[in-house]
Amino acid sequence: MVHIISSLILFEVLIVNYVFGNAPTTGEQVFGIRTTYHGAHEAGACALPKASYAISHPIAIGDIESLKYFKYRPELCGHVLQLDCGNGPLDVIVVNSNLGQGLDLYASTWNRLTNHMSPGITQCSIQLSARKAFDFDGPRCFHRPGSDSSHNEYYRCVGLLNTGGQIVISATIDDHRGKYMQSSPYFEFxxxxxxxxxxxxxxxxxDGTTHKVYLRDCENQYNQQLWR
Structure with missing residues (x-):
């Protein structure tokens, strides 16, 4: 049985790498990404929970080819990336998608990375960081904010955040595989x-490892974090 489970996990990892390309690992860097200014104040497609965050500078990521394995997908939501646009590196958090484009920097992030350059277009490098996005240690399971996942026994929508650079590729309950809720990092069951x-x-x-958590231990935060 152990060999069967290990084989299934390996198969999942291979499928993810085939569909998305190799998942980024900490330290791998991509240069020369087209980067624009984003002036909104919003929650973003990732729908991250309202919480105390260690990282306060938000970005949206797109899906142009030059992003390589940093093209937007739900697995990257809530992860910390390190960007450098020529004025020194800054740790940022993925909160939104920017489909059809490259990187999109919210005002606070743009000002720090461009040294308060007027809104426009620049180029930045990007790499995955091992830093945790939240002000608490270790991964934590969350119900999708605003959903009825915590009290609807026929519908659950949960995600694992604060994994410190480890990309979550799947979630199962009793061998039932969850599917991503739109563009957010939460799995629907x-x-x-x-x-x-x-x-x-x-x-x-x-990386093939697993993290197990009881549904009762997933945190229910109704409100989404707002970013600017």
Whole structure:
């Protein structure tokens, strides 16, 4: 049985690498990314929970080819990236998508990385950081903010955040595989049966390791964090 489970996890990792290209690892750097200014004040597609964050500078990432393995996908939501636009590096957090484009820097991030250059276009390098985005240690499971996931036994929508650069590639409950909720890092579970809060969620990371958490231990924060 152990060999079967290990083989399934390896298969998941191979599939993710085939579909998305190799998942980024900490320290790998991509240069010369087209970068623009984003002046909004919003939650963003990632729908991250309202919480105390260690990283306060938000960005949106796109899907142009030059981003390589940093093209936007839900797995990157809430992760810390290190950007450098010629004025020194800055740790930023992925909060939104910028499909069809490159990097999009919110006002606070733009000002720090460009030394208060007027809004426009610049170029930046990008790499994945091992820093944790939140002001607490270790990964934590969250219900998707604003959903009824915490009290609807027939619908659960949960994600694992604060993994310190480890990309989550899948989540299962009783061998039922969750699917991503739109562009956010939360997995939906709905399969016609009650999903008791004592059920265990198994999150699989890109390096093949797993993180297990009981549904009852997932944090329910109704509000989304706003970024600017």
């Amino acid at each position: 709905t399969y016609g049966q009650k999903i008791d809060s004592n059920k265990q969620i198994v999150f699989t990371l890109a």
